[in-house]
Amino acid sequence: MPLLDVNGLWMKFGSLAANRDVSFSVEEGQIVGLIGPNGSGKTTLFNCVSGLYKPTSGRVTFAGKNITGLPMHRIARMGLARTFQVVRPLNEMTVLENVLVGAYLHSSDERKARETAQACIELCFLEEWRNRPAGAMTIGNKKRLEVARALATSPKLLLLDEAVAGLTSTEVHEMVELIVGLKKSGKTILMVEHIMEAIMPISDKVVVLNGGVKIAEGPPREISRNTEVMTAYLGEKFSRRLAESGVLKEDRP
């Protein structure tokens, strides 16, 4: 049984369908990448899965339970945590306090919560910012804070919404290492990402959205050769030319 199963999910805003009949699943222990051009409905899908939006129709199953349309805090309590693409630090609280909010989810004991928070802060390279107000940090650190805070809730499944975008190349490297480390420690990860160099090498499976529809699903190697995906990203003319010119490298669409 997959840890997360999305089945026939539709999300409509008025007459606009941001997700149409999307189905995919995430097996326990996997890293699954969710890619697609801008406006293809990735973040909407995340919002439907995490409970920020109530999907118009379809079914989301997490750890064997139907979570479709449940409020976000209940889904979080069941072990599904997310980060936000546009970072949302709790500005007037320190980094430690931000992470503590997450850590308090499964323990009201202050000492335990502090231990959890501390571990997550160290894991995300935030130790030196611990007592700084979260609002005053750089974007890179705020992205790390998003991850640290979500991790502190001890999730089974972590949804990362562009956790790497906007970071410097060193930071990208650190973050990718962190994600791989999380997988090794037994976490399951579903991540939206634009930077292919970051997502392709580490994903077990990639799901591609275009115009709200799933157009491909499979191991990264397969996806990068998939012409439909090429077309979605580059437009028909360019992808044809690119294919003819033979510039295309194996793992880089």
Next chain:
Amino acid sequence: MDNFAQVVVDGLMNGAIYGLVAAGLSLIWGVMDVINFAHGEFLMAAMYACYWLGSLAGIDPTVSWIATGAFLFLLSAVAYKAVVRRCIGKAAMAPLLATFGLSIFLKNFCLNRFTPNFRLLNNTALSGKTVNIFGAIAPVPQLVTALFSLVVIAALYYLIKKTRTGWAIQATAMDAEAAELMGIDTERVFTLVFGLGGMCVGIAGGFMTGYLAVFPEVGTLFSLIAFVVVALGGFGSIPGALCAALLIGLVESFAGFYIAPVVKYVAVFALYLAVIMVRPKGLFGW
């Protein structure tokens, strides 16, 4: 039947005046997302101005509304420049609380200068006259004030919808930063909006002094009703504010007559709460 007509006419007359008082507040809220808590005290200032013009210089309220409108335009624009502008964007409630401070100051300044006594202009041009509308007796000063309120609201609406200045105001309301980039001097727009908001209440105050006594606390209830009207009508919608104002005027007069005079404002505020629970952004809000 006569009672019924009387209640309706009273309610509509009051409602139209509430509409004018609220229109200025609604404009400021819609464009700047600021609640001017001193709005009622601006009304009080206009009424005192009109009273003194009448009792010292013998100018009738039917004329002095021009002066009070201009006076309140200035007072309101100055209040914006001196107080509101300096606390916008610092903390969510800072402008509201700062204007609350202004309202306390104005109220007590008038208390200090003019005593808490009720002051009423006698022998104004319209006083004592009445007209008969479908069996209801309408005092002329109130009726003129109500009708003139409708005219001023229509003029304000025309100004915002049909003139270049109005377009600048609308653009600023939608996105002040973008408006700034398009070459609109948003500072001037904000000052103008505050001035216009003051002017509405100034004109209302000028006319109302023809039949209402003025005292330092006179604005308090009007400002509360104006808040409710604006929120009930919906964020910055002037037609919404007018409809809400007429509705509230009717509810007030019906509850006052058919239930008990003491509960009329309870009915008004309860109606507001009931509506806002169903439509959190007001009747015409989005």
Next chain:
Amino acid sequence: MFIWLGLLAVLAALAVIPGAIGNRFYAHVLVLVLLYASMAQSWNILGGYCGQVSFGHSVFFGIGAYGAGMAMVTYRGVPWPGIIAGALLAAAVSALISWPCFKLRGHYFAIATFAIVEIFGRLFLVWDWVGGALGLDYPILDDSWKYFLWSSDKTGYFTGAALLFAFVFGVVRFLEKRRFGYYARAVREGQETAESLGVDSMRVKLTAMAISAFLAALCGAFFAQYNYRVDPPMVLSLDMSMKFVLITILGGMGTFWGPLLGAAVLIPLQEYTRTYLSHFGAGVDQMIYGILIMFMMIRQPKGIMGFLAEFGLLGGKDGGDI
């Protein structure tokens, strides 16, 4: 550290002074400072920590005051059961009316709370069971803790106010450093973010509201006992609601000591200007109050705590950790 020692010294001085000097006016100001600090702190739980700016706290204050007043006047008994009943009722009423109101945002929430104050104020004016417009006048009784009334001197009230202050501030200190405190601040800083971390924001807000209302009602009961009477304009008014808000904001919203600092500055200022500037005519004290509010909102909306942080007088790192 600086501020802690300073406040400790002030509190120690407060404890000794009224008995030592026996100046009624001075004791009166001290009692009011402690009372208003407690009121502001009760509001601070909801408005400061949880970020829900309510202008309706005079309703809960009033319910508490009427609880004590009814017990004393209508039932001719001791105030204590009325105080407890009033506080519990205030908590229940607060949860009941705020459950729909919490769906409203920004100014819509603020205006809804104004409307609630007006409804309660006007209903109490015509409600005979609670004394209507005349209010409830306390009978003449012996000075005692049993009745919580003292007419000969203010020492009893002073001790009572100090206990109230210690209780309210103690509750907030206890909550502040626990899960609830973090959750409340998380809801203030970002409701959706908090929910994504498993925080049930509605529950947090309702809890904050109920605790806040309970404590505000205790303050209201003290106010009735202190004034020997209660009537609607005295407690159920918008001006009273604004006091809760303004003292907290003047001192520093969402900070532990802000409410005390706000009360310690505002109340003496108000009482002294009222007494010493009375020859300038009525309202001068209120004019100064109005100017002070405008000045603070323009200069430093984070209040006195903001000023202290600005001048580097707070011990905590980056001025935030206090």
